[in-house]
Amino acid sequence: MTSTKTVLITGTSSGIGLAAAVGAAQAGWTAVATMRDPAKAEALLKAATDAGVADRVRVERLDVTDPASITACLDKVMAEHGRLDALVNNAGAAQVGTIEQSSLDDVRAAMEVNFFGVVAVTRAALPHLRASRGRVITVTSVGGAVGQPFNEAYCAAKFAVEGFMQSLAPVAATVGVDVTVVEPGAVASEFVANLGLDLPAMLAAMGPYAPALQAYIARTQESFAGAQTPAEAAAPIVEALTAARPPFRVQTSQWARDFVATTLADLDGSAVRDLTATWVR
Template sequence: MRSKNVVITGAGSGIGRELALQLAARGNALALADLDPQSLDETLIQARLIGAGPLLGQALDVSDEAQVRDFATQVTASFGTVDVLINNAGITRFGDFASTSAEAFRKVLDVNFWGVVHGSRAFLPALRASRGSLVNLSSLFGLIGVAGQAHYCASKFAVRGFSEALRQELKADGVHVACVHPGGVRTRIARSASFDQAVDDQEALISRLEKNTLKLPADEAARIIIEGIRLRRERILVGRDAKFVDLLQRLLPCAHTGLIHRLLGRASGRNKSANP
C-alpha cells in the first residue's frame, strides 16, 4: 500500500479521514471526496503535512450519479490510473420503519447503497485497467437486522450483496472486490444522524451508544481495512463485535437475532418494549 493512486469518498471525517491520513503517510496519491467541503479541506491539509503524494479534493454528493461520474473523469485525467477505490461515504438515522418517511428512507439508500453503485460504475474502467481493488463499506448491520435501523440495514445488506455479486463478475479481470463490515467504531456518525421519532433524551442516548457500543478507535479501524486491502481479502471484519456477530450468525443463523438485540438494547439503554 505504497505509491498507489487511491480514491476515498466520505474522507472528511471518521474512518474515511483516518484511511486518508494513514495512506498519506505511506506516500500514496489521494483523490478525496466529501459532502462537507470544510471537513474535506481539513483532511487535505493534514494529508499534505504528513507526506501524501499528489492530492485532489472534491466536494461530492455520492448520491448524484452525474457528480460521481464527473469526479471519476477528473481523477483519471489527473492521476492516469486508479489502484484503489474505497466507497466509504455513509449516513444513518434513528427511528423505526413506521416512523420513517419514504423520503428519509430513500435518502439513506441513496447515499449508502446508490453511492457505492455510482462510485463502482464510474471507476470500474480504471480499476479493470490497473487490476486494482474496489472496497465497499458495509457494516455489522450488513450482517444482522436491527430494530430502529431498517433503512441502514437495508442499505448495508444491499452493499454486501452487490459486492459479492460484483466480485464474481470481476474475477476474470483481476479486480479485487472487498466488502468491509465495521462494528462499533468511535466516529461522529451517531451525532450526525437524524431522528425520525422522539426519544426521551437524545443526548443521553447518543452518549450511551458512544460509551457502550462505539468503542473501536477510527485509526485502528482504518489500519485493519488497509491491511485487508493489502492482502486482497474479500471480507474485512473490523472489530471484535463484528467478528462475534459474524461467527454467531454462521453458527446459529436462526437464534442469533434475539441475543444480539438484547445486547444492543442493553448498550443503548433502550427499554425491553422497544426490542423484539
C-alpha cells in the same frame, strides 16, 4: 500522470474516511480524498500535514448521489493521475427510526446514500479498475450482517451492499478486480453526532415504541464508550489496499468478528433474534 498507485476514497471529511485517506498516503498511495463539500477538508488536510503526507492527498468534490458529480470526479482523476488502482466506498449516513414512525422518503434517502451511491460510484470506477487490475473496498458495517433495532433502513442498505458486493466479487475477479467489504463495529467518529437527533423530541414522537427506543439508546451509548478510533477502524482498509490477495470480508476488531460470527453461524436466525431482543427491553 503518475506511476504512483491512486486510490479514490469517498466520505473523507471525518472519521474512517479521513483516517483511511491519511493511512493510504502513508502507505505510498496517492489518495484522492472526496467529500460533498471540499470546504470541510480542514481536518483532513491538517491530519495529512501532521502525518507528513500532505503532498500525497488530493481533495476533490464528489456527491455519491449525483451522477454528474461522480463522472466529473473520475474524469478529473484520470486526467490528472492517469490511473485508478482502487476505490474505497466509505461515504454513508445513519438513519435511526422504526418503520411505522418513519416516512418512506426517510427510507429511500438512507438507501440512496448507503446503497445506490455505492453502486453508482463502483459502476463508474470499474472500467478504470479493470485497466489497472485494481480493487474495490467497501466500508459496510456489522449492521450489514446483523440487523439491529431502530436501524431498519440503515441495515437494509448495508445488507444490500454486502449482497451486491458478494455477488459482484466472482464476476469482477474474472477481469482482474478484487472486491472486499470492511465491517466496523462502534467507531468514535462524527458519524453518530452528525445525525443531529433531538432525542427528547424523538422519544416523545415514538408513542408505543418509546420504551424500546430508550433502552436501545442506553445500550448504544454504552457500546460507543468502548468504540474503536477511526484510525484503528481504517487500518484494515489500508491492509486490503496493499495485500497481495485481500479477503472478501474483513472485520475491524475482535468484537466485530465475534458479533458478525453470530449471524454467519446462525442457520435458523434464532441467535441473532434472541441477542438483539435484549437491546430493547
